Amino acid sequence: MKQLPLSRLNDLFAAISAARKLYIPADDAAGQARFTVWQEGTALSKNLNTVRSAKDLFFPQVENLVGFKVTGKQIELIESRDPSEPFVLFGVRACDCRSFDILDKVFLAEPADTYYKSRRENGAVVTMACTRPAETCFCTVFGIDPTDPAGDVTCWQDEKNLYWRANTAKGEALTEMLPLLGDAGEEAVKTQQAETRKILGRLPLKDLDLRGFDGEHMMELFKSPKWASLSESCLGCGTCTFVCPTCQCYDIEEFNTGSEVKRFRCWDSCMYSDFTKMSAGQPRPTQLERFRQRFMHKLVYFPANNDGVYGCVGCGRCLQKCPIHMNIAKVIKTLGEDAK
Amino acid sequence: MQQGLKEKAIQLLKDGTVDRVLGWKTGEFFYDLTPAVFRTPEEVEKDFVFSVFSGANLSKYLIAESRKGGKVAAFLKPCDTYSFQQLLKEHRILRENVYVVGVQCDGTCDIEKIKAAGCEGVTAVREEGESLVAETLYGEKTIAKKDALLERCTVCKSHKLVVFDELIGEQGEEQDAGRFAEVEKLEKMTPEERYGFWRGELSRCIRCNACRNVCPACSCEKCIFDNPDSGARNKAAADSFEENMFHIIRAFHVAARCTDCGECSRVCPQHIPLHLLNRKFIKDIDELYGEYQAGADMDTKPPLMDFDKGDCEPSVVYKRGGEKA
Numbered sequence: 294m295k296q297l298p299l300s301r302l303n304d305l306f307a308a309i310s311a312a313r314k315l316y317i318p319a320d321d322a323a324g325q326a327r328f329t330v331w332q333e334g335t336a337l338s339k340n341l342n343t344v345r346s347a348k349d350l351f352f353p354q355v356e357n358l359v360g361f362k363v364t365g366k367q368i369e370l371i372e373s374r375d376p377s378e379p380f381v382l383f384g385v386r387a388c389d390c391r392s393f394d395i396l397d398k399v400f401l402a403e404p405a406d407t408y409y410k411s412r413r414e415n416g417a418v419v420t421m422a423c424t425r426p427a428e429t430c431f432c433t434v435f436g437i438d439p440t441d442p443a444g445d446v447t448c449w450q451d452e453k454n455l456y457w458r459a460n461t462a463k464g465e466a467l468t469e470m471l472p473l474l475g476d477a478g479e480e481a482v483k484t485q486q487a488e489t490r491k492i493l494g495r496l497p498l499k500d501l502d503l504r505g506f507d508g509e510h511m512m513e514l515f516k517s518p519k520w521a522s523l524s525e526s527c528l529g530c531g532t533c534t535f536v537c538p539t540c541q542c543y544d545i546e547e548f549n550t551g552s553e554v555k556r557f558r559c560w561d562s563c564m565y566s567d568f569t570k571m572s573a574g575q576p577r578p579t580q581l582e583r584f585r586q587r588f589m590h591k592l593v594y595f596p597a598n599n600d601g602v603y604g605c606v607g608c609g610r611c612l613q614k615c616p617i618h619m620n621i622a623k624v625i626k627t628l629g630e631d632a633k
Numbered sequence: 634m635q636q637g638l639k640e641k642a643i644q645l646l647k648d649g650t651v652d653r654v655l656g657w658k659t660g661e662f663f664y665d666l667t668p669a670v671f672r673t674p675e676e677v678e679k680d681f682v683f684s685v686f687s688g689a690n691l692s693k694y695l696i697a698e699s700r701k702g703g704k705v706a707a708f709l710k711p712c713d714t715y716s717f718q719q720l721l722k723e724h725r726i727l728r729e730n731v732y733v734v735g736v737q738c739d740g741t742c743d744i745e746k747i748k749a750a751g752c753e754g755v756t757a758v759r760e761e762g763e764s765l766v767a768e769t770l771y772g773e774k775t776i777a778k779k780d781a782l783l784e785r786c787t788v789c790k791s792h793k794l795v796v797f798d799e800l801i802g803e804q805g806e807e808q809d810a811g812r813f814a815e816v817e818k819l820e821k822m823t824p825e826e827r828y829g830f831w832r833g834e835l836s837r838c839i840r841c842n843a844c845r846n847v848c849p850a851c852s853c854e855k856c857i858f859d860n861p862d863s864g865a866r867n868k869a870a871a872d873s874f875e876e877n878m879f880h881i882i883r884a885f886h887v888a889a890r891c892t893d894c895g896e897c898s899r900v901c902p903q904h905i906p907l908h909l910l911n912r913k914f915i916k917d918i919d920e921l922y923g924e925y926q927a928g929a930d931m932d933t934k935p936p937l938m939d940f941d942k943g944d945c946e947p948s949v950v951y952k953r954g955g956e957k958a
Contacts, residue, residue: 321837321903322833322834322837323837323903323904323905324749324904325903325904327837341753344902344903345839354839354869355869355870425753425754425770425771426754426770427748427753427754427770428662428754428755428756428769428770429662492754492770492771495770496770497661497662497756498661522669522670525669525670526667526668526669526670526694528843528846528847528900529846530841530842530843530845530846530847530900531840531841531842531843532841532843532900532902534841535839535840535841535902536839536841536902544868546868546869557869559868559869561868562841565842565859566855566859567859567860567861567866570861612661612665613745614902616689616843616846616847616899616900617667617668617689618660618664618665618666618667619667620665622661623660623661623667626661
């Protein structure tokens with residue numbers, strides 16, 4: 294375990310930044326946190342979490358895949374991926390860190406997505422333990438410990454110090470680059486963890502019951518009449534999907550610039566009316582089917598195909614941001630009664 | 634108020650005036666109410682809530698609800714009635730299938746503002762006079778109620794319910810709470826400053842379309858931006874300016890139909906002050922074509938769909954643009 298007085302946090306950021314591109318959660322003009330490239334003067338946000346999740350850094354909203362240029366009968370392929378460079382992602386919460394495991398299952402399964410893979414390889418994840426969880430937090434339901442998040446490095450912050458523990462070879466390598474970190478004992482961290490765990494025990498959603506959300510109950514859940522009322526006032530916007538750390542669906546399209554055809558991909562949302570539209574039409578014609586798809590995917594299909602791992606990490610972003618306050622917690626509670 | 638609304642909803646269902654009621658349903662917390670249709674008195678009794686967190690404007694749901702057969706009762710706050718009437722004017726809602734219960738309103742709260750005011754982990758709120766006392770996971774915290782109001786409520790344009798079949802509470806009056814003050818600040822900026830302001834604000838957009846989908850004036854069956862055949866589908870912007878254009882085009886599209894209900898800004902996950910674009914158009918229309926409030930009545934001709942000799946000439950653009958035009 295290493296430590297650093299908080300008064301020297303800026304020096305730490307400067308030291309990391311000298312060697313790697315560094316992203317930290319910083320407040321935007323509206324006072325909400327967002328992963329931002331650190332520059333001298335960028336202050337670490339005091340917000341619990343960022344509005345957009347940390348997945349953005351590995352799976353950006355839009356990226357170019359390849360370009361094509363046609364000259365006569367010749368088609369030239371133009372490499373247009375952004376070169377990936379080593380970077381450090383500082384201040385990731387336990388929930389978002391777990392989301393990388395979920396995204397890995399999708400993007401690193403063979404054949405691996407090389408765009409995602411190179412960013413995962415280049416990115417070092419430095420997590421930050423939570424001390425003041427919100428009422429919307431329920432990561433513990435998914436077996437996540439916010440007082441001891443994973444990542445290449447785990448950090449804790451109390452009133453005086455930052456504590457730093459390398460967990461992986463990548464984390465060790467980063468630590469070696471930072472001689473300003475001093476040695477520390479475990480006591481302060483243990484004390485803080487005990488305090489935070491008391492709060493975790495009082496979180497209103499800590500007892501969300503996932504029993505019955507599995508492949509066994511797939512058809513029963515799929516056919517539940519309750520989807521109608523759950524989805525009734527859904528606006529069909531993409532807020533839940535776009536702030537979600539585990540939503541991974543994208544669309545690939547081509548755009549003719551006049552001199553070149555650019556193939557790009559961008560996030561897509563199963564809540565949108567044109568999602569997976571095919572020549573035969575939209576396979577999910579109303580919002581009920583689209584809404585059901587999103588939650589069946591996270592709570593039933595994904596665990597059924599991935600050894601019981603749910604496609605949700607309990608970060609609470611959809612609870613905070615859905616314009617009509619419909620969300621996965623309400624879905625779990627409403628359908629859970631049927632599934633048991 | 635809550636009890637009165639519940640009793641009214643139950644009575645309307647029981648006496649057969651309506652067979653459905655559109656209202657707000659209780660959530661996991663005290664603040665996360667969801668618009669919902671209630672079909673039985675028991676459902677109303679169990680889950681119906683009206684509180685300072687009943688901010689969602691229910692008018693747009695009535696486009697679909699009024700076409701589902703039978704009759705639906707809807708509880709509308711004063712600003713919601715403007716949206717409702719504007720939709721009637723555009724022939725989007727079947728009036729005969731809706732029973733409007735007008736509800737007077739003292740302003741609705743923004744939970745994100747409450748949290749940002751230092752009430753993280755909030756689990757309950759009670760009103761004490763002009764204050765809100767929040768119980769949080771980290772102790773109690775008191776804030777002024779006015780600091781918790783949704784932006785639109787801090788500059789409420791009207792307590793008047795412009796259309797209703799029945800009223801709960803007193804009829805109110807239109808009022809001037811200075812809703813154009815922020816627009817005036819923007820107008821005083823230099824073009825460069827204003828451009829910088831909007832580029833900054835709009836740069837946070839994640840194109841979730843929440844603003845469009847919640848907007849009562851955006852009632853096209855199929856938005857051009859969602860239509861693969863339109864040639865204008867815009868799933869990913871080619872550059873950062875295209876993102877900005879989406880919002881500006883949308884503001885043009887709803888100009889003179891936007892009632893300034895403020896739903897766009899209420900739902901924006903990135904807190905972009907989208908209402909300022911719409912309010913600028915409203916202010917311009919007031920100045921160039923005479924005072925006009927969308928949704929205020931059924932008869933006044935919309936200024937952008939009507940012509941009279943007093944209308945401004947296109948050259949006004951150059952005059953107003955100053956040196957930069």
